Amino acid sequence: MNTAVCPACVAIPNEKIEQIRTDIGALEISVPTIHCAACIQKIERGLNALDCVLNARVNLSLKRVSIRHNDNPNCEDIIMDTLANLGFDAHLLDDHKLNQNGDDVGRGLLMRLGIAGFAAMNVMLLSVSVWAGADGLTRDFLHWVSAAIALPTVAYTAQPFFKNAYAALRVGQLNMDVPISLAILMAAGLSIYETFHGGEHAYFDAALSLTFFLLAGRYLDHQTRARARSAATALSALEVPRAQQIKDGQITTVNVSDLAINDRVLVRKGARIPVDAVIVKGQSDLDVSLISGETMLATVTVDDQVYAGTLNVGAPLEILVTQTGAGTKLAEIMDLIQQGENLKTKYTRLADRAAGIYAPLVHLLALVAFVFWQFYSGDTRLAVGIATAVLIITCPCALGLAVPAVMTAASGRLFRSGVLIKDGAALERLAGVDTVVFDKTGTLTTGEFSVISAPKGEDLQIAASLAAQSDHPIAQAIVQYGPNQSLLSLDHIKDTAGKGVSGMYHGQIVKLGHADWVGAEPVPNHVQTWLRIGQNPPVPFLFDDMLKDSAEPAIDALQKSGLRVVLLSGDTQSATDRLAKKLGIDDARGGVQPREKLQMVQSLGEHVLMVGDGLNDTAALAGAHVSMAPARAIDAARTASDFVLIKDDLMLIPDCIALAQSAKRRMLENFAIAGAYNAVAIPIALIGLATPLLAALAMSASSICVSLNALRLTKG
């Protein structure tokens, strides 16, 4: 009886001990598309049903799943497969790194906030007795108890401010934490001096409530940042670039960065080409829309040059690496992104701009008050008291609490509607946009094809029957087109990779595929496929990129709210014009190269919102005032963007802009409220009429006002 050795163990059933013993592995998985209660349940049920998983818990705020599992070596793979089957993109996070950053800072701030709140409430309670008229020994006693609570509390909880202030002062700069620290220290110092000398006025409650309110702001700020950072890392790590290398007839999965020139690589159907290379075996169609914006599929065969980032939609290809690292098309784009970022005008956040005015002004006021009263009354104690009152009353709660509260409310709302924000300042930048630039393919369109012209009757039936045998995107579009045609049974069906599908129907050869394969003259500027029955003349199917359902209302809403909408596409001018006309966009420019995109976005003004998904948009995304990428954008585009739309709904764009504008309005209102209150309170403090009671009332009232105003954002 091992268990009886420790008395506490008796209570634990044996199986539980067994579980604890096998409970060795822990995993953190990032799942950026979790957004609702249903997702939590789906994931937790799915994972908890697995044998190797002991406990899985979703963290919705960070979009993560924490898993404890027994040390079954296959467990990781099983978990990732399960998540993929449930329909969630997921990737493993380095669990070591995570435990060291982020969380601990947040918890530390929360701990300080709790202590400061506890101390502030108690000291406030004691102060009420003093304000109510306690005097003599009772007042001194209350002051001493207050001091006993306040001094250790201030020393511990206000450390974040002291540290920041010290760091700023050491390099000869002034930040918002300098006046905050000064106010807290002077309030505490003056109060302890007064307490020693049996004085009437002590500001312990002010020092503590100031610390409490500002810690609350600091905590909210931290939460918003942690969430944004988590979103950014999750997105940037989502696609780990891997390639299937062929070596001595064996296929191994390697990192793309490990590939060398002249390595052979297999590109499966539906996979992205990982490197710039030349084809050595196979024939296929490539979707180049993410690279150049063109909707036309490129037909490639042996000896053709292919570029990293293009999507292989036809048949498997074997390629020989011709370029790695610098010199690839991808590296060229990365250079452009760098250029774009350098060109971006520096934006100073509203709060920082306000703090830049605020900090020197407050110090100057306090100094003037001290010097004036020192000379006027000759009483240093009085002069210091008045200077302290000025510092306390001008408490930067509007800056330190209201701005973070607005940001938290706004980013929480964005998050719930399916938008990830990677940088808080982006919301402020978004509020000022006057022009919205859209990419075409994949952003306004789905990237899937829809039939715009097709033969009818039996021809269509035959084509659909042939197309049903292939999973090529164009074939899928034919299958989906047309009013419920019944499929015919064909014989000798053959899917020729990179060419098309053929079969026998009533003794005739029927072919569906490339123009040259069936012997037809291609129609210029159109995505197309051809059907040929026996020796009859071939008939064409023409396709267009399918428009997203939300594109029209979104463009409409943007134009109605007075924004200029521009379409910039790498696709041909005629295809771009067609779409622009459909959406009512006047300014449409086709055939734009990535470098030109960046230049055009820059030339369209200072406040441009760029929305794009492809590699060819990435430089423009990085260089624009503010940028957004849809969820299905390639990773480089998502990394370069400030916002990522997790839900595939373009209406989120006008919604985001409206929210950003109301958030900015709230911040300005809060500055106005704070300004108005200071305009009344500062003169009172300057003429020496501010008592601790007045300071406490004024400070709390203004803090609560600005916080409530900020919280209005969460509604509606």
Place this chain on the structure above:
Amino acid sequence: MSVLIYLIPISLFLGGIGLLAFFWAIKTKQFDDPDGNAARILFDDDAPDDEVG
């Protein structure tokens, strides 16, 4: 006013219990996922293991 000698320590002690409860809540990570907690209260199954149907 001598009653203050008792009342203040008592009030601090009671408040301190609340503060300790708050520390416990932080330590057990109950503040790590505010959004998730807001969503979880809407779940019907309090005990997913004994679910019927």
